[in-house]
Amino acid sequence: MFPPLTRASTEPTRESLAIRRQLDAFLQSVERRALCMLELGTRQREEALDLLQDCMLRFVKRYADRPAAEWPPLFFRVVSNAMVDWQRRRSVREKVLALWPWSRVSGRAQHSPQPVEFDPPDAASVRPDAVQQRDQLMDSILKALAGLPTRQRQTFLLREWQGLSVAEAALALGISEGSIKTHLSRAHAHLREALRDHV
């Protein structure tokens, strides 16, 4: 099932196979959510997939030896760092492109993120008005979530969706527990505003 190991021993031990199975199961359990988080940040699936591939590789190389209980916050730490790095790189690229007068229009058009598609309601299925309104409301909140500052969005997703504790989320984002509470409170406030517009 697994390719041969690259270390001195070419025969995988029973222990290493067990860890690999654990890692495989863990990555399967978090990969879709991580992809969704990265997609909300990058607004591009291809970019998100590339980033997630790097994240998995980094996580396995750095943290495979750590106890499995520590994996969730460590994995999301890798994911959040990758997101921040990606945004930094994009910001630098846009600044450099802005220096060239002839690339102002075309450069921005090429590199600005595409708006996220949030699975618009299926036109074929006619649903009651209340359900349609609720779908529209959720789409608006999802868009508001995608538009949140990175830290607020990550904090909201890790706490509310991934279910990490304040301490775990702090470890994942590399910030203090107090900052987690602040970011979460601000994220709630922003999302409440998005809700208010539709209520």
Added chain:
Amino acid sequence: MSERSRQLEWETLCERLESRSSSLDAATLDRLNAARRQALAHAVVGRRTPARRWVAATAFAGLAALMFWPSAQELRVPPAPVSLDAFSLLASPDGVEMLESLDFYLWVKSQEQAADDRAG
């Protein structure tokens, strides 16, 4: 809007995200599987605890000692046994005189060798 209803909205939002993340197309799922397999190919073998590191280090040191032990023994080659007769001859007054006239004795020996060659 009450806090309870807001919490319900967050939960609904998370459900929405969950359904979004669990309804990925086949191509994306293939990419995810490939990424996971590639990452697992780089998995470190086993968990290395500090105790195991010490055991590994000790074993390595022992192995290295065993490897170098025979060569060290080989290096300690005992010197060729020196004849006590030769030593006593050199230490005697005749021996000292012979050493002082070593050139002469070498010349005599070379002459004898040349005479033997002509005869033979």
